[in-house]
Amino acid sequence: MKSRFAIFAIGLIAMLAAHAEISAKEIQGNQNVSARQWDVLDLTFEVNEVPPQPVDVEFWATFTDATGQQLEVPGFYNGSTEYVIRFTPPTAGEWSYVTHSKLSQLDGNTGAVSAAAASEGRRGGLWLDPDNDRNFVYEDGTNYYPIAIEADWLFALDAENPDGIPVTRMFVDTLAENGFNQVVMNVFAYDVNWKKDERLEAKYDYGSPRVFPFGGDNGQPDHSKLNIEYFKRLDRVIDYLDQKGLAAHLMIYVWNKEVNWPEADSENDNRYFDYVVRRYQAYPNLVWDISKEALGYGHNDVNYITSRIDRLRKLDRYQRLVTVHDYGYCMRFPKKVDFISVQLWLSELYSVMRKVVSQFPGKPILNIEHGGYEKGPYVVFTGNYTSPEVCLERAYQCVFAGTYPTHYWQGAAWNVVFTDIDAMAPEDRPRLDYYKHMRAFVDKYDLASFKAGDKKSNSGFCLHNDDGLFIYYVPKENVSIGVSVGKDKVGGMMTGRWFDPMSGTYSEPIRQKITQWPSFAKPQGEQFAILIVQVDATEEAGR
Structure with missing residues (x-):
């Protein structure tokens, strides 16, 4: 082997004591590297010297398993005299590799990765469900039901800390504990373009960060250079999300957050874009988003966004999911x-x-x-709805429509971030617990497998599984709901149970005979409720 390499097994880090920070184990010589399926490995190669534009060096590796399956993985410059091939074994087994480059020291290096079966709880990347085109699954086939939250400035929480990400860990832990499994975030954002709350304390404002992904700073950028240290620190954030089971819904650009970007489709723009794709595609929790507000601010047109998607798909050998934070584009x-x-x-x-x-x-x-931005201690951006209960209603309406929700809290969605939520005064804390209850409910009934849109009641909305289980969203205006579980079920029995989405509690079962027009009285209270109705499997009409 022509150069040494380092191995970096992300999936094992979560098991290290006290959440130890990322570290690399260096392995000298032509050795067999032990790993696990779906863990991320950094194979690191040293060169004697780098060219004037080291990021532009073409460098990749061809990985081949015992069956002959091949995966070509692009490498990237990692600062100083170091280049990296970041590889995630898509299957268990033996993988050999050989590197390719016009730079002689990066060409023809060989080695092997011996990938054991995935560790418990490790599920692989996110895919579209081959059996249900409305849903997502992990690579191992288990359901992935996204409940997302926006945190645009997540990159900034520890970006000036060279030693670790304690603030990021605390914040992400809170999100994971409350049922979120996807974070919508930016590679970089600078500042908001609206007036800030005059009461805003500087310690909660992450706008105008001193870090920058290019050379120079946002005021005087050198777009011909990339700040490799910036991306090394962003690695830590994506990695920790992966450890905690949260997808990184990564928006490569954002046009309305005062970023001084290079000219669209210029050499500098393409260098940045390609580098992000090469560096992060191996993370199995990665979801690509070309840009927040992609067409809303006159920066470019649909042709640019389309060309970015095509460019990404050509370069991303793991074929991570792609979307665009712009309904106008997605619609067209x-x-x-x-x-x-x-x-x-x-x-x-x-x-x-x-x-x-x-x-x-x-x-x-x-x-x-969805226009709901839960209120926080400071006014950041109000949208149309700020009540946490109304935001939750809207999230559940997305769920019952057979779609997926994203939550915004004004204390975390943009430049203002309260990272230690437990330390906040009770009256200022967000109601993230509502989404913890939503997660438990979604998982309990496997709502990804339910059908939406069928009229199975005289009001409200219904999900059902075609096997006698009906779940109803009952609006707060209702005092009761009439259900329709099938004319052939009349004369049989059913059991109803109310779920309180605010507290996560269930009522006692309500046994009821199925009549021609059966109904259930909604529990008292000024809130919507959810009714679960199970028709007895052994009961038939007339028996």
Whole structure:
């Protein structure tokens, strides 16, 4: 072997005591590297000297397993005299590799990776469900039901800390504990373009960060250079999300956050874009998003976004999922994206989302912004709805429409970030616990497998599994709901149970005979409720 390499097994880090920071184990010589399926490995190669533009060096490795299956993985410059091939074994077994480059010291290096079966809980990347085109699955086939939250400035929480990410860990831990499994975030954002709350304390404002992904700074950038240290520190964030089971919904650009970007489709722009794709594609928790507000601010046109998608798909050998944070683009070019991201704020959200479902058959739908921005200690951006209960209603309407929700809290979605939520005064804390209850409910009933849109009641909305289980969203205005479980079931028995989405509690079972027009009285309270109805499997009409 022509150069030494280092191995970096991300999937094992979570098991290290006290959440030890990322470290690399260096292995000298032509040795067999032990790893696990779906763990991320950094194979690191040293050169004597680098060319004037080291990022532009073409460098990749061809990995081959025992069956002859091959995967070509692009490498990237990692600062100083170091280059990296970041490899995630897609299957267990023996993988040999050989490197390729016009730079002689990076060409012809050989080695092997012996990948054991995935560790417990390790599920691989996110895919579209081959058996249900509205859903997502992990590579191992288990369901992935996204409940997303936006945290644009997640990259910034520890970006100035060379030694670790304690603040990021604390914040991400809170998200994971409350049921979120996807974070919508930026590679970089600079500052908001709206007036800030005059009461805002500097310690909570991550706008105008001193870090920058290019040379120079946002005020005086050198777009011809990339700040490799910036990306090394971003690695830590993506990695920790992966450890905690959260997808990194990574928006490569953002046009309305005051970033001084290189000219669109210039050499400098392409260098940045390609580098991000090469560096992060191996992470199994990665979801690509070309840009936040992709077409909303005159930076480019649809042709640019389309060319970015094509460029990404050509370079991303792991074929991670791709979307665009712009409903206008997704609406016009649904075939270019793997799932549709919509921004719909209309009041009667359920019917609106059902219409989207009908417009785009065969595509999962994520409402990436439903206009609800839960209030925080400071006014950041109010949207149309700030009540945590109303935001939750809208999230559940997305769920019952057969689509997926994204939550925004004004204390974390943009430049203002409260990272230690447990330390906040109780009256200032966000109601993230509502989404913890949503996660438990979604998982308990495996809602990804349910059908949406069928009229099975005289009001509200219904999900059902075609096997006697009906789940109803009952609006807060209701005092009761009439259910329709099938004329052939009349005379049989059913059991109803109420679920309180605010507390996560269930009522006692309500046994009831199925009549021609059966109904259930909604529990008292000024909130919506969810009714679960199970029809007895052994009961038939007339018996």
